[in-house]
Amino acid sequence: MIFTTKAEYGVRLLVELGRQANDAPVSLKAIAENEGLPLAYLERIVALLKRADLVESTRGAHGGYRLARDPESVTMDEVVLALEGSVAPMSCFVDETDDGRVLCSHVDDGEACATKFLWLRVQGGVTEALRRTTLAELVAFSAKQDVAQSAETLGSALPLHSAA
Amino acid sequence: MIFTTKAEYGVRLLVELGRQANDAPVSLKAIAENEGLPLAYLERIVALLKRADLVESTRGAHGGYRLARDPESVTMDEVVLALEGSVAPMSCFVDETDDGRVLCSHVDDGEACATKFLWLRVQGGVTEALRRTTLAELVAFSAKQDVAQSAETLGSALPLHSAA
DNA sequence: CTTAATCCTACCAATGCGGTAGGAGAAACC
DNA sequence: GGTTTCTCCTACCGCATTGGTAGGATTAAG
Known part of the structure; x- marks a missing residue:
């Protein structure tokens, strides 16, 4: 195994944050429920991302996390380095x-x-x-998948779960 | 960590076999001493290589292992697949x-x-x-290193404890 | 001052890895 | 034929890491 779930969960977390159009912070609880991941574990993972200045946090009620940088500029090698060490x-x-x-x-x-x-x-x-993989790319991919899936579950005739 | 020591030891073992010019089998004991690796552990590793038809064995005294194929044709993806599973x-x-x-x-x-x-x-x-990495390439690399090292440690231009 | 959130640290079970032990077969050599 | 030298096979074991939990402190909104 190359990567652990730290990378898996951490990248998902970032993608989830990237999907958020506005700059309102997203709580970990929301992400955990959305992705079906253990909240307490996510807390430790997001700490790694924060230490690497990939996310910002605001504490207290209505707080949460948001991306610290433009998703276009975030490459996966920094992300994985922050999450897995090296x-x-x-x-x-x-x-x-x-x-x-x-x-x-x-x-x-x-x-x-x-x-x-x-x-x-x-x-x-x-x-x-x-x-050569940016966060923006993954966010775009995930959005595309959403469209494909809703089309598929609804029974329409739109492109299936292929990339294009 | 991407790979375990299975890959490390297994590749070394193959390189060691590849250095052998003649087709006489090499005993694991010789390789273990040569590389400073635990013999019993090597036994289990070489079993993986044999199962994948990368090495042949002859049992009994004066027995040992030899490459089953031309080093040029052995690519590292087969090797690692055999050793690490996938x-x-x-x-x-x-x-x-x-x-x-x-x-x-x-x-x-x-x-x-x-x-x-x-x-x-x-x-x-x-x-x-x-x-895109073949066993032959690694064997050649290892031979080159030998020359460089013997030149450096002896100051002479003669081959050291190489295969020939 | 309650609630919802980030933070922090210690703990824990399970897994896999690297390595050991102890043999049982097979061939060479005396 | 017996000893030696190998390949083979399987069970075992300590240890580190991983994935996850628990419990609480701190901070801010309402």
């Missing part, structure tokens, strides 16, 4: 270098890892895929 | 479809996952990186 292909990749880029620890014990070469490629593939 | 970005990706391609389980409970869209991209990035 994307390390292998346990020997200790997270040293500032922003998620990690390097192998046993560089030269005996023979230099041929595996390191491989894992670096994999890591590149993952971070590239994450970086 | 590369699933998220726990909701249950491995159904034959060869490692996995799909999301909660396709349409409430709203169709925008996250699924993301994880599929990530999975694509990983498998693509794995598929």
